[in-house]
Amino acid sequence: MGEHNCYTKDMAECIKKKAYELWEKEGRKQGCDMQYWLRAEKAVKGQAKQ
Numbered sequence: 001m002g003e004h005n006c007y008t009k010d011m012a013e014c015i016k017k018k019a020y021e022l023w024e025k026e027g028r029k030q031g032c033d034m035q036y037w038l039r040a041e042k043a044v045k046g047q048a049k050q
Helices: 011-025 033-049
Strands: none
Touching: 011 033
């Protein structure tokens, strides 16, 4: 999936895609939805600040 351009998309959609990317990359571990969301949110917001 790669990096997401959050300047042209809704921030929540970017976070959702990043969380899914992390979930897939780490073996689709069940029951960790919130952890993936929070990690993705941090990554996307950090990227948007740059």
